[in-house]
Amino acid sequence: MEELLFIRQDVLPALLRGLRISLMLIIPSGLCGFALGVFVGALRVYGSPWVKRLTNGYVIIFRGFPLVVQLFIWYFGLPHIGIYLTPFLASVLGFTLCSAAYHSEYVRGAFQSIKGGQRLAAQALGFTKLEMIRTIILPQAFRRAVPGCGNELIYLIKYSSLAYMITCIELTGEGKVIASETFKYTEIFFMVGLIYLLLTSLATLSLRRIEDKLRIPGFDNYNP
Secondary structure (H helix, E strand, O other): OHHHHHHHHHHHHHHHHHHHHHHHHHHHHHHHHHHHHHHHHHHHHHOOHHHHHHHHHHHHHHHHOOHHHHHHHHHHHHHHHOOOOOHHHHHHHHHHHHHHHHHHHHHHHHHHOOOHHHHHHHHHOOOOHHHHHHHHHHHHHHHHHHHHHHHHHHHHHHHHHHHHHHOOOOHHHHHHHHHHHHOOHHHHHHHHHHHHHHHHHHHHHHHHHHHHHHOOOOOOOOOO
């Protein structure tokens, strides 16, 4: 009875408070990371040679550096050059830039999977490069990139737990605080894990519904 009272009065309010912070980290990071990833992916395919080199360098750096190292740089490193970020802003910045690098890989592959004949046909019809990408290439590429980009969103939900490493106390951080005070590490982190499992399950179901809505009957295995 005391255990249930402790969970209801102390544990759940703290974890729900942490969950709210986690969602505040995940939602803007996911949206901005995806938008930036589409932009970077398009530049890697259709940009000029120097733009391709620049964006490829960005992807190499942000995919190669461990995310926790990137967070340390944004929060602990930038103050040395006079730039101060709150733990929340440093976390969103780190998650967005890292997520965008991975999204750009999925988007780049999706763009390159569109046959060149469509680009030639668009040029013959007088489409500019921007119009061609926006109206012809992007809608098709988006369908093909959704599974990979959705997978990156699942990863984002889980590695948002690293925010507590730079003192942004989200779900995992709240769990660590309670566990440190009560020494109930197994019980607390099991509850934290269940919440992350719920979030990733809901995201998976939502992404499957999006894929179903975007699917064109009879074209699942068609490669134009």
